[in-house]
Structures are given as C-alpha cells and as structure tokens.
Amino acid sequence: MSDVKQSEQQLHELMRKMTAYRQAIGLMNWDARTGAPKKGINQRSEALGYLSTEVFKLTTSNEMGEHLEAVLSDEGRAQVSEITRKSAEELKKEYDRFKKVPEEEYREYNILKSKSEAQWEQAKSEADFETFRPNLEKLVEFKRKFVNYWGYEGHPYNTLLDDYEPGVTVDILDDVFGKVREGLIPLVKGVKESENKPKTGFLFEHFPKEKQRAFSLEILKKMNYDFQAGRLDETVHPFAIGLNTNDVRVTTKYDEKDFRTAVFGTIHEGGHALYEQNISTDLEGTVLSDGTSMGIHESQSLFYENFVGRNYAFWENNYDLLKSYSNGQFDNVSIDAFYKAINEAKPSLIRIEADEMTYALHIILRYEIEKGLITGDIQVKDLPAIWNDKMQEFLGVTPPHDGVGVLQDVHWSFGAFGYFPSYALGYIYAAQLKKSLDRDLPDFDNLLREGELSPIKDWMTKHVHQHGSLKKPVEILKDTTGEGINPDHLLSYLTDKYKELYKF
Template sequence: MTASEAYAELVRRSKELGVLNSCAGVLNWDHQTYMPRNGGALRGEQMAFLASLSHQKFTDPKVGELLGTVEASDLVRNPESDAGANVRELRRGYDRATKIPQALVEELARVTTQAQQVWEQAKKKNDYPSFRPLLEQVVKLKREEANAVGFKEHPYNALIEEYEPGTTVAELKTLFAGLTAELAPLVRKIVASPKQPDKSVLEREFPVDRQKVFAEAAAVAIGFDFHSGRLDTTAHPFCSGFGPGDCRITTRYNPRFFNEAFFGVLHETGHAMYEQNLPTDHFGTPLGVACSFGIHESQSRLWENQVGRGRPFWDHFYPRLQQTFPSALTDVSKEAFYFAINDVRPSLIRVEADEATYNLHIALRFELELALLSGDLTTGDLPGAWAERFEALLGLKVPDDARGCLQDIHWSFGGIGYFPTYTLGNLYAAQLMDAVRREFGDGIEEDFRRGDFTRLKGWLNQHVHRHGQRYRAGELCQRATGAPLSPKPFLSYLNEKFSALYGVC
C-alpha cells in the first residue's frame, strides 16, 4: 500500500468514526433534554455499546500500521499540511486510546450516563449522599484512566491532555495563583465602592415565552444558523455539534432573572458558531474538529462577555428589549440596565458569576479536582472542603450542597480536567478581541451599535474556525493575535471596564 493509499484509508476510517460518535452525541443530547427518566438504564447500555464500538474501531492495529506508513512518507513533511495535521492528531489520539482498556471505556460510559441522571435529581433535592456513590465510581475510573494513559508528576496531567493538549498542572497552578492575586484585590475594591448597580431591575417578571423569542433573535443576529441548529431547554446549558448541518444549543429559563437564559444563549451560541463554521469537507477528521476546549470556550466567552456585556451591543438591542418587556423595563434606563448586567459581587453559582469573580470559581474546582484525583480528598469530605475553600476565595458561606458541590454537571459525566479550560477560554477571548480591536479600531464597536456582527464573525471564521486542529491552541493564539497566550489582555480589559463602571482604579 502506498502512503497516499494509506492516508486515504486513514481518512475514511476517521470519517466513519466521526459518524459513529455523532450518533452517540445525539443520544447524549436526548438524554439531557427529552428522554423519559426511566430510560436511564437502557441509555447507559446504549452509550457503553457505542463507546466500546468506537474504541474498537479506533484502536484497531490496522490504524497503527496506516499511521506508520504515512508517517514514514513525504506526505507529512509539512506538519501544517492537511495530512501533516491530521496524522499528528490521529497519532496522539491513537496512542492514548490504545492505552485505555476497552472494559474501562465501556464502564465509564455506563457509569457516567447513570451519574448524570442521578446528579440532576440530587441537585434538585439537595441530596449529595445519593450522588456520592456514583461520584466515587467516576473518580475511581478516572484514576484508572490516568494510570492507563501514563503521566508525569500528577495524574491530572493525563486528564487535562484530553481537553487542552500540552497544558500541565504546574502551568495551571502558576496561572491560577497569578490570576487570584490580581482578581481578589480588584473584587474587594469593587465591592467596597459606594457606586453600585441596582441589580433588582433584572429580577422582575420576564415571561419565558418572550425570553425565548428575544434570545433566538439575538442568536440569529450574531450569526447562529437555525436551519442547521435548534434551541431547547435543559437542566445545565450545553452545545452539541453533531456535524455539518446539525448543531444544537440548550438553555434554562428563569422568569424572575433575565441574565440566566439570555447570556446562557449567547454563550452557547458562541460554541455553536464555532461548530457551524468548521470546514465541512473535513468532518470526522481532526481538521474538522475544534482546536481545544480552551479555544472552544474562548468563542462562547467572547460573544457572551466581550460582546454581549458591552455597551455597544446594548446600544442596539436595548430599545428592542424594552419593547419585548415593557412592564419590566419601561422605567429602566439603558445605562442602569448596562450597569446591572455588569454587576460584580461574589456569588454562589458559577454560571451566574460575573467576569471579575468567575475565575475564582474555576480556581476552586481545579484545587478540589487535584485533591480528589490524588486521593488527598475523599468524596465524603468534598462538601466540607468545598464550603471551606469557597469562603476563603469568595468570602461567602455555602448554604447547601445544591448551591455548592452539586451545582455543576461536569463530574457526573467524568469531566475531571475540564474546568481549567473555562479560565483559558476567558484569556483567549480577551486576547482575540484585543487583536480584533487593534485591526479594526473603533469601527468594530460601531458595527455592534448598528447590530452588525458580520465583520467580527468573519474574522473569527478566518483566524479560528476554519483551521480545526491544524494548529495546537498556543500556535493558533500566536498566529491570530501575534503573541503567545497571556493574562494581561484579560486583566487590562477587566480593570478598564470595571474602573469606569465602579469608579475604582
């Protein structure tokens, strides 16, 4: 077999796996939206079967032979070529997958499917003990995965690699220590400022049916294609990109709090536009897959915060919002509303946290994940450890587990190592927007005031979306912004924005 034939066969197999994994994605979406509660056991078996089948196909020794043939050829001489990038990432995935026993893959799929369903009920009932046995299993299985894959220094390094290749615990510890040192004083100054917004204007009656219409209109305006996607309701908002022509987002509505659904929709729309603008001809191969979870998160945080919580965005949308909710907002000025949606104060719930405190929530979860995985913290002691560290970081007492260690879905689906990508996403988002503003100047803000987001979306299509996994995250950032990832643009953005709002410096 020639190298060209071997590469063609690799691509064929990879695309076949893409279709298979998209089937599992549809089942997972259904699991979190419309599946009847009693379907959990069967769904667990379905997910375990598909995970096992995918693992078998990917770890077939023939895949290793094909990779070896192509790697020994001139096809991969240029590491940034289609073949060079696809083979590099397929090799990384293959080497990892072949180290994980098939039985472990099946058990993880089965346990995490059950755990997600139990978590949802445990959160509703504030019943951590009912969830703890499954969390114990998840942590145990993720330790087994880390040991199977192999790691240096800390088992967490094996797990973060799945979400953000090349990132290490040592780097993350340095990053979080530096951010916490900068953010904590800023938050203290903001909280102490006599100038504070009236957040109650967001806690009036906002009928859910009107919220849905307004949120969908905003999603369309910034670039979401509803002919290739849909918006549904779930317990924990998420985005599922099944492939070309089918990307679905979810949110949750609160009739007494405007922010919860609207900014959730902007967030998930950012994810969705990444998925909808990946190169369709590369679907199923690394070139048709997002660069990393941190880069993916940068797209959601960019649209949610850098754009959606900016004044120019509301210069355009606020009159329409007042027309949609006249009884709630007729007496609220645009400036009062803008100040309210940028309220900064320590809060219990991560997904409702403001831009200044959000990364403190992530720092907490990162600390606890490290301790759980290493065995320094037991699942029995998790609620107490959460409450203690939360008060130390954010100054609030945690009233119950539903608003404490049960608030996130991630541990139930085995996403240990996932949380740090949220902070990386915030940093990438700020750096990308800084590059956009340097290129277009004040013109980009004028676009937003007119409700025109095509230039920003086009820039992201050009510099982020179309590349898939051609470049690793650090290289993509360097190429798009002209500099390696740095927290400076993010911290400068926060200081400039909140100093103006709160009169602090």
C-alpha cells in the same frame, strides 16, 4: 498505490464512518434533551450504547492501529497531506489512551461512571456528600491509575489537562491562575465595599417566554448565526451541538422571572455555534472538523456573551428592541441603569450563576482541588471541609450545605477531571483575542452600536473558526496574538470595567 497512500485513504474512510456514527449519536442526544418521549429512555439508551460501542471499536481496531502506524511513520508523514497527518495524530492519541488501559478496567470504569451520575444527582439534591463519597473515591482512584498507564511528563495532572487543553500544563496554570487570583482579589474587595451598587429589580419582572424566544432569535440573526444550518430549541440546560458544520443547533432556557438566562444563554451558545458553523469544509469528515479545545471553544462563547453581549454599545443597538418585546418593565429604565444591572458583580456560591468578574475564582478553587486529588495530597473524605475553607478564602462566602458547595457540579461524577481549567482559560483567551481584534477593528464598539457584527464574526472565522482542530490552542494564540497564554488582558479588562462600574 503505495501502502502509505492506501492507509491514508483507509484512514479517511474510517473517519467518515466515525463521523456518521457521531452524527447519529449527537442527534439522539439532542433529541433526548429537546423533547423525546420520556418512556423511550431505556430503548434510546440501548441504541446509544450500541452506536458508541461501534465508535469505540473503530477507534481501537487493529485496522486503525495499522493505518496509523503507516501514516505516522517517517516515510508516511512525508507522503500524506497535513490534514491526514494531524488527523492521524489525534486518532493516535485516542488509540493509545484506550489501548493502554486494560479492557476489563476500562469496562468497570464505564459502569462506575454511568452509575455515579445518578448517585451524584441524588446526593446533590439531598445535600449528602457521604452517599457520593465512595463513588468519587473510586473515580479518583481510576483516574490516578489511568494516569500511570498513560504516563505523564512533569506533573500527573498534566495528562488529564491534555485531554481538554492540549499543551497546557500545571506549570503554566500555576503561574497564570496565580496572577488571575492575585488580580481579582482587589476587585472583589472593591466591588464588595462599593456604595455604587446597581438597582436590579426590573431584571426580574415577568417577561413572557414567547417574547424572549422572539428576541433571542433576532439576536442570533444579528450575530450571523446561520438558521439554514441550525435551529433554536428549549432545554433545561442550554447547549450548542454541531452534528456537522451545516447542522449546528443551539438551545436555551427561558425563565420568565429572569430574562437574562435566555438572552445571555443564547448569545453564549450562539458563540459556540458560530465556531462550528464556520470550520473549513476542507476538514469535513475528519476528526479535525471540531473545536480545537474546550478552552478555545469557551473563548468563543464568552467573547460573545461578555465582550459583545455585556458591552454598552451592544445595548445601544438592542435596548429598544428588547423593550419592544418586553412587558414595559424597562420603559423607565435608562440604558445606563440597564447596563449597570446586567453587569452586576458579587461573590456567590454557584459557579454557573457567577458573574464574569468572580467566575475565574470558582475555577481556580476546583483546579487546586483536582491537582491535590490526583497527586493524593487531598483525600476525597476531606473535600467538603476543604471546599468550604477555599470558598471563604477566595470569595468570602461559605456554602450552607454541600448541595450548593462541593456537590454542585456534575463533572466529577462522569470522571471529567482536568476539564474545569478550560472554563477560565476561555475567559483569558477571549480577552487576548479581543485585544488583537481591537488592533484590526479599532471601531469595535461602533460596529456593535450599528449592529454590524459580521466583520467581527469574519475576524473570528479567519483566526479561529476555520482552523477547526488543525491548529492547537497555543498555535491559534501565537498566530493571532503573538503571545502565549497571558492573563493580563483579562485582568485589565475586568479592572477597568468594574472600577468604572463600581467607582472604586
């Protein structure tokens, strides 16, 4: 066998091993959140630490370096399969990221991160930014240094964006987010001034947890979520996790005073899960057997949550079912009134509770702040004031304290700068995909009305799911929609929908 072919084989063996460790790590994380005994936390963390270290060692081993060099040489590229080549490119990216940072600094950074999350949690609960400030300053400092080690093209923030959304740059986002912001301002104003606000009281009446669970299971089934390759559990923060394509688990949260948490949460996580359940088995055991970016992942969850779950036709099919599980609070509520209530839009303080119309504004605010932190144009100490000013400017609300303001999100406490934009990109992508899907399945609403969701899933599998990370986000967009990132479709969807709902 040639050296290249041997390296190809070895690389796959290394990936299978990494996949095995990651599966164990994934299960331990799932278990920790779904009901692992409380007292086991220290021993569990230690075990997780050992396994993560092994993955890190594999990622950065000399062996890995040599095989990557062989496979990614001109000669190598010509000989190996597309899957090997693209896997190697992914692995090389990780390899370089780790190798370029001095080991000691990386270790310090990791210790800082693990301490910061607890610090942040306390600061948030006490609404005390000052206790978190020193940690945040250090985290920003590390990221700025790392960006220099890693290098960047154009704008230093580009390097961070690339972690979550390869191919996306500040130039692109400035343009796209600028358009989104401009397009949303009249909508926020229109909704705010509208006299056609929906009645929502019935949303908050008692809905027993067990009934919510039963309804959630029915909806997942209708979405074609495969229960032979998954399960639904309860957690404080809902999530979906793919241990492998045949084991993709969903969790949800039940609020007996607001059934929307569980129902829309389940649909959202179900969208993520459909992605991972339908990645091609050709990619099994490689680093490509995963969502291609945070944004594309989010496009799947948001597509199901909003374009399916908040669609009138979807409830034509499911409203009676919901009623049958409820305590009777919807008996005198027309489907029109119900539809309006679940699509209520209003400016609010908290990102994760925001509606689909205002959500992107929360993201753009964070994007602007992160860019400034990385260039040094914004100082950590000024964050609370800047945050509050921007909230007023974007949404017309001002947080009463930092706990519901600048401290609300966990992301920065574990160094995740560059992550937020993916959430808004997910909305934009979802609307673009919907536009293309409408061309292929013009009877979309009718499918929803009939509860026939499998053609929709099959379309998403064909264009998105199956490719895993074999295609980059931009390739998926291009191949499916013929366009690059284009916020117009999201804006016209929101404009049409909310002008009609709020009559302005």
